[in-house]
Amino acid sequence: MPELPEVEIFKKYIDETSLNQKIINVLINDERVLGSDKKFFNELVGMKFKESTRHGKYIFVNLNPNFLVLHFGMSGGLEYFNHDDQEPSYSKVIFQFDNGYSLAYTSRRMFGRLYITKSINSFLKEKKLGPDAYKMSFADFQKSLERRTTNAKTALMNQSIVAGVGNIYSDEILFQSKINPKMKIDVISHDQNLLKLLFEKIKLVLEYGISEQGILENYDNDLLIPHRKIKEQCPVCGTTIERYDIIGRRGFFCPKCQK
DNA sequence: AGCGATGTTCGCCG
DNA sequence: TCGGCGAACATCGC
16 A cells, blocks of 8 residues: 555554553464564564654654564555454454554555564665655755666655655656656756755655545545546646556656646 | 556666 | 666455
């Protein structure tokens, strides 16, 4: 499921449901989602989720001294449920708390992973993650684009450049910025005004996504997102939305608005 | 029945 | 060494 807005909602979900309760058991239904040694997960018994932070599409849960890292791939999610209720489908790992509730990490397609790490910074370095797209400063963004020459769409989706933006939101950001997805990022980064515009649209689009709980179906009709399919019309100018393929993904744009 | 999907990683090339 | 790019990975719903 998740790009940055959805992951931010997951973070809030953890904060609202799972903090400060003693873990009495860690059920591992499928070891394939473990990105760190299984023993580290078993060691979590007796500990508590202290707080959480999000960087890009990753959530770090402080367990003092270590951190549980959650990543959701394309089909991961979280579900807090009562022990008496049925286990959510596709539950891969379940954290059972002493209050009678559990937090399930679910994943349908096995692209997500859970890790244990000693330090957030070393984890970010290891995964080569760039600055968080929602929290970064303009200077961070500018620095991140140094020496980059790929097209705008690929740059936005590259987690080493900016962490958190994926296929859907990159389409929307480029649409709002009126930038053609194939435009070279170095051309953009050498144009201060255009770069500033792109930066602002990244923030606005992500902020909107978070405010709408990342529920794409609810998104305003004057955005591109509801029209990301063939035979749709641009909500701004009425031109037929075009589809294109780039690094193995499918993007949409308005050929008139995004020259 | 086959295609496509909100993601990351790896290996090759220049 | 670094950046760009394409393929691979796994599974299921439409």
